[in-house]
Amino acid sequence: MxxxxxxxxxxxxxxxxxxxxxxxxxxxxxxxxxxxxxxxxxxxxxxxxxxxxxxxxxxxxxxxxxxxxxxxxxxxxxxxxxxxxxxxxxxxxxxxxxxxxxxxxxxxxxxxxxxxxxxxxxxxxxxxxxxxxxxxxxxxxxxxIDGQDLEHELEQRGPLSEAAILEILNSILKVLAFVHENQTIHRDIKPSNIMRHRNGKLYLLDFGAVKQVTQAQGSSPAKSTGIYSMGFAPPEQMSGGAVYPSTDLYALAVTCLTLLTGKPAGDLFDSYRNTWNWEKSVQVSPRLAAVLNRMLQSAPHQRFASAQEVLQALKPPAAPPSPPTTPSPPPASTALQPPSAAASSSPPPAPPPPAPPAPRPQFSLLEVLGGAAFTGFEGSLVAIALVSFLGVTLVGGGSWLLFMAALTFLQWRRIIERVDLAIIAVISLGLVLMLRLYPGQLLSWQNVLIIALIAALIAVAIAILFRLIYQIISRFF
Missing domain, CATH: 3.30.200.20 (Phosphorylase Kinase; domain 1)
Incomplete structure (x- = not known):
């Protein structure tokens, strides 16, 4: 040991x-x-x-x-x-x-x-x-807590969806409501201080910077000791002034922005205009945007006063109750009709609303690179089979492109993923190596394997390059 x-x-x-x-x-x-x-x-x-x-x-x-x-x-x-x-x-x-x-x-x-x-x-x-x-x-x-904090989760999986942010908000706001009710302010809310257990439960960590709330009536709140994380702390905390429950709400909103956009807090704040400029980086519902923007107000009194208020604001509006109706006698034209005729004359029920579109699949960096390696590996094996073993000329290039497009589509729709990729790659390699038994083969099994691995590495490099270009462009648009 x-x-x-x-x-x-x-x-x-x-x-x-x-x-x-x-x-x-x-x-x-x-x-x-x-x-x-x-x-x-x-x-x-x-x-x-x-x-x-x-x-x-x-x-x-x-x-x-x-x-x-x-x-x-x-x-x-x-x-x-x-x-x-x-x-x-x-x-x-x-x-x-x-x-x-x-x-x-x-x-x-x-x-x-x-x-x-x-x-x-x-x-x-x-x-x-x-x-x-x-x-x-x-x-x-x-x-x-056996799990991973949200900072490392963001690094591995990329920006979170609106549904994931709502889950985090509803969970951590309940913790903050309990903390504030016990006259305590956390003062250091950030992604690295929120841990997701393997079972999915979220925990609030690191209470080393907590502040007790002054209870004496007429006394001013105690000054902050200057303990904060740059980019997440509101103006009153950075200036060493008094802190409030809304101080934690501000930091939680900044945490949500970094998780939504995948960008550092400093890239989302316009220091020239002293405003947050984040909505052009991600599309969210108007209700969530309004809640986050109010939590991000520079003056404490302009924010929500408590975590419970934020939870209430996040709830979807209740449908207004329908006005009571009093039964009225049927018109003369229908009063003498038999029940079957009256029922047939009633308007048909309204069709159900269309189902919302399925969410776009989210892929982690590991999945993207693994899929690229698989696509390059498979593409090279098919090319070798077409050109070297089956004698197909350049006319077969169209079928090869169709195969690559179909392979990419199947991965994008998650019809094949994870273990499926390894199984398909092993089976494909075995089939290509079996073709070497036919006369006229041009490549040894070692050359087949080397070409396939090189193609996989080239595909990974291309995927990394495109991801890097996308991240650079997304910072400006």
Whole structure:
């Protein structure tokens, strides 16, 4: 088993212990120490860091397991580790923010299913590395969300649809409504702080920059400490002024814009006119556009006052109730008609409204490149079969183009995808290699395979080039 040393200055943090592969040893050993720097590896005698997850402004996160649980439950261990050279006052502020995250998780995590639970918060004092002065570290242990944050989801899948944005809004607004009702403001809403679990549930992360709302009547709201993410924070937060629940709504709207358009927040803001200029980059319904634009107002009082107001505004308008009708006697011309005749004279029912068009298939970057490689591979095999094995001349070029168009259409409609591509490619390669048994073949099996692979790489390169040109053009139009 490998354990990761959490000392920031350790030159070789990875430690392998073969005896920890035994469950009996793992649960009973008192402690393990880093073979390089001597740092204790089993934190608080129970948490075993096994992988570095990432580093932020105030700390480093590790994936760990809790050896005192029956299933060796996975968790996240955050170590307080501020970046940069901070003076004592700044260091104290950073430590207060780290402790505040633990307090908020303890207060809110157990009470809401979309906020991680707090498991532990503790300090650790160890001998210094290369110095006689001891070092003190602070750790926060919280629930591990097995999934991917929306920033990485955007990088892999591209811009999200309006339906996906509405799902995110409805989910995260409910979390913010709970947070605000408990007199807390998150102050750092952005795609990397929203995690999608493998089961689809969205979680709100990173409460290190939270702010308590002042409750005393007549007192002015507390000033912001200047903790924010550039591009997502509203003007009042960037200037160090007071923050409000609408501060989080502004940041959530910017988050939605980046996910809708696939562009950085800075590319969507017109600094010359001091306005957001995003609607030309994506087509959305008028109701969603109006909601986002109100959330993006520069003055806090011009935005929605609460997350509940936004949720209400996102609901489709209810159909107006039909006016009550009083029965009236039938006209004389129909009163004497038999029931069958009266029924036949009534107007036919209105036809049902047409079904909305099916949404256009969305393809991730991996699917696009895989499809290009498959198309190039198949195209080369068909060309080899037509020209080299079957003796077809240039007259057969038309049939080859029809085959390539049909292949592309089948992928675009998702009639063939994923595993289908690999199965078809293997079968096609086998058929082409079988044709080598006929007299007159011109290519060896090695040359057939090399040509097919080269064609696949060329198709991938062309797909990458066209995608790059599209992204460059989309930034200007």
């Amino acid at each position: 490998e354990l990761h040393c959490t000392r920031p200055s350790c030159p070789k943090p990875i430690n392998a212990f073969a005896d920890l592969d035994s469950s009996a040893v793992l649960k009973t050993v008192q402690q393990k120490f880093c073979v390089t720097c001597g740092m204790p590896l089993i934190l608080s005698s129970r948490y075993l860091p096994i992988k570095l997850l990432g580093k932020g402004g105030f700390g480093t996160a590790y994936l760990a397991c809790d050896r005192y649980t029956p299933t060796m439950r996975q968790c996240v261990v955050k170590q307080f580790q501020p970046s940069g050279n901070l003076n004592p006052d700044q260091l104290q502020i950073a430590q207060d923010l780290f402790e505040r995250e633990a307090q908020v998780l303890e207060a809110l995590g157990d009470r809401h299913p979309q906020i991680p639970d707090l498991y532990a918060f503790f300090p650790l004092v160890v001998p210094g590395l290369g110095t006689s002065q001891p070092e003190e570290f602070f750790y926060l242990v919280q629930e591990f």
